[in-house]
Amino acid sequence: MPVQRVRNVGTEPAIFTAGRVVGRFVSGRPMDGVPRSNATFTQRGTKSLIPHRDRPSRWMQLPGWQRAAWRAGFTVPTLTTPVGLWVAPIATYTADGALTAGLTAWGTWRTRRAMQLRKLNKEWVKPLHYALHSVIGQEYGIRPSDYLRVPLDLWTNEETAMRVDLPAGFNGDGKLRDSVERIISEKLALPDLRLSWNLAGGEPHIIVRQAPRPPDKAKFLDYLPLIDAAPDSAPLLGIGHHGSPVSVDLDTESPHILVSMSTGGGKSVLLxxxxxxxxxxxxxxVICDRKRVSHKWTHGIPGIEYNRDIAEIHNATLRVAAEGERRFAVIQQAIEQGIDLETLDLGPRIFLLMEEMNATVKKLESHWAKVRPNxxxxQSPAIEALGEILFMGREAKIHVIAVGQLMTAKALGGPEMRECFSTRILARYSRNAWKMLVPEVWPPPKAFRKSGRVQVVLAGEAHETQVLFATDQEAREWVLSGPTITRAVPVTVPTAPADGEPLSEPVSVPTSQDGSYLGNSPGTVPGDVPAAFIGYTDRPPGMVRPNLHVIKGGTGFPESMGDDELIGLREACQVLIxxxxxxxxxxxRKRDDEFPNPVTKGSGGEHLFRKTDLIRWARNRKRATG
Structure with a gap:
């Protein structure tokens, strides 16, 4: 037990007592003379000198000069103001007003900063402290702020640096240093760091900086060499840290991509x-866009099918699923005949771009409820078809890019369908959205307000990426200047099995021979019902083979022209549209690039068109109102 000195103050002159009190007040020492921490006049306290306390109070942690400044700041104005009001009231009012304004501004700044630091400490600094302090050997009871200096803009400004103070005796080996770097990287959600170890002298520390971040803007035409070098199955998405290219291989890594972004995050730019x-x-x-105008650059580009109306989206999804069934039948035939699948030409890759999935799935359900026969x-056949595409996309070279603001399981037709997306791209996300979509990456990286700055998450790793940006004019010119746009596809439609059984369970879909409208939604016309949902032996008379086709100028999947009913333009405007x-x-027909081409000429030289083509054009045609 420490020996306490007892001083007889009754025999001590009062001037000595007053001098001792003033000295303690001016030097910032405790007024009773009993130290509570190891703080000095210039150094901050880190240990408590009271046996039953683990750490000193915040006041006793302050160095002596700061405690003295706080005392003087409150005492001097309090004592001098009454005298000043008696001697020079105007000057006193002016000085007190300036002092009050300054203290108010300083207090506001301190309060705002304290709120920011509180959030920073709660989300980042304290979790890092709990994982790091025992690894580097910091003493028990130390506070995070005593040895961690984490700036607020560490995640947004690559020029800023974080400092980690180490114990005086720290001399870690390479394995320990690797552990420290891994902990800092994972706890701060910074995948690429640069650590500078400074162990010389009595204050060893680490300086932590981010690696060079992605560029603020990545112009598409500036990265053409990287784009041309990318394989057919791995389109370049953007530029990451150190200027490295970021892409996803659709054949080996992830056949489908999920995109979750709020408005303005760059969904259309990525697509x-x-x-x-x-x-x-x-x-x-194949673009399915309920907003109708998300991709203006596609007008007149061959190789694109743009579906705007919900009935068109319904039918397009069924046709893509049917094409997948056709390709699997071709693969099966090739296997049975001993053909090398590497040399098998199934046709071009098909990209199904589903915009605004949160609203589209609801509209598909509502549309099917209106046209569903007794x-x-x-369940909507279109949603069922989307599930089939997701489960079979890799082998059939069919890839889905699903886009929405919050990609819940309901927005994709169910949790099992959402699990088909191995690659997930997020931007301007909330903490809840990140936890729902990529909980394996935690804590979530900071979301950026910058358009086009995304996090590409694959195999449990998040890659900060700046998406490539091309203007509409640049996109059109680059596509149209390519050596190939769409290739003709050798189609081999499988025949029905010998026993006459259908390839799948038949589903009755309403048809409209004259293109009439059912309620407010156009009816499903012949040719839009795929064999994936109707057996070949149960097809309605006159139904054409289920094949995709492109707009004017493109060469897509060959279609059977004899099964679809033809009509002249005059008659079509009277009864069909x-x-x-x-x-x-x-x-x-003269101005619109999407107007269908005539199939043949009738009697008298009149041009004849397919009914389905005219109905599609009338449904999606551009109007002056937009």
Whole structure:
């Protein structure tokens, strides 16, 4: 037990007592003379000198000069103000007003900073402290702020640095240093760091900086060599740390991509980047866009099918699923005949771009409820077809890019369908959205407000990426200047099995021979129902083979022209598309690149068109109102 000195203050002159009190007050020492920490006049206290306390109070942790400054700051104005009001009131009011304004501004800044630091400490600094302090050998009871200096802009400014103070006797080997680097990287969600170890002298420490971040803007045309060098199955998405290219191999890593971004995050820019690379390499792009105008650059580009109306989206999803079934039948035949699958030409890659999935899935369900005949299944065949595409996409070279603001399991038709997306791209995400979609990467990296700055998450790792940006004009010129846009596809449609059994369970879908409208949604016309959902032996008479086709100027999947009913333009404007006048149709045929080509000529030299093509054009045609 320490020996306490007892001083008889009754015999000590009062002037000595007053001098001792003033000295303690000015020097910042405790007024009773009993130290509570190891703080000095210039050094901050780190240990408590009271046996039953683990750490000193915040006041006793302050160095002596700071405690003295706080005392003087409150005492001097309090004592001098009454005298000043008596001697010089105007000057006193002015000085007190300036002092009050300054203290108010300083207090506001301190309060705001304290709130920011509180959030920083709770989310980042304390978790790092709990994992790191015992590894580097810091003493028990030390506070995170005593040895961790984490700036607020560490995640956004690569010029800033973080400092980690080490114990005086620290002399870690290479393995320990690797552990420290791994802990800092994982706890701060910074995948690429540069650590500078300074162990000389009595204050060893680590300086932590980020590696060079992705560029603020990645222009598409500036990275053409990287784009041309990328394989057919791995389109370049953007640029990451150190200027490294970021891509996802759709054949070996992830056949489908999930994109979750709020408004303004760059969804359309990302889809444009993927689509133009697919088109340049001879791929086929099917866009389902309820907003109708998300991709203006696609107008007149061959190799693209743009579906805007919900009935068109419904039918397009079924056709893509049917094409997948056809390709699997071709693969099966090749296996049975001993053909090397590496040399088998299934056709071009198909990219199904599903915009605004949160609203589209609801609309598909509502559309099917309106047109569903009695006795048919309750689940929308389009949602079922989307699930089939997700489960079979890799071998059939069919890839889904699903986009939404918050990609819940319901927005994709179920949790099992969402699990088909191995690659997930997020931007402007909330903490809850990150936890729902990629809980294996924790804590979540800071979200950026910058458009096009995304996190590409694959195999449990997040890669900060700046998405490639191309203007609409650049995208069109680059695609149209390519050597191939879409390739003709040798189609081998499988025949029905010998026993006459259908390839799948039949589903009745309403058809409309004259293109009439059912309620507010166009009816499903012949040719839009795929064999994936109707057996070949149960097809309605006159139904054409389920094949994709492209807009004017493209060469897509060959179609059987004899099964679809043909019609002249005058008759079509009277009975098939009565909302379009003959003059408007003739003018559109000259000006509109999406107007269908005539199939043949009838009696008298009149051009004949497919009914399905005219209905599609009338449904999606551009109007002056946008």
């Amino acid at each position: 444009k980047t993927i689509a133009i690379q697919a088109l340049r390499r001879g791929g086929f792009v 006795g048919a299944q309750r 009565p909302n379009v006048s003959l003059e408007s149709a003739r003018a559109a």
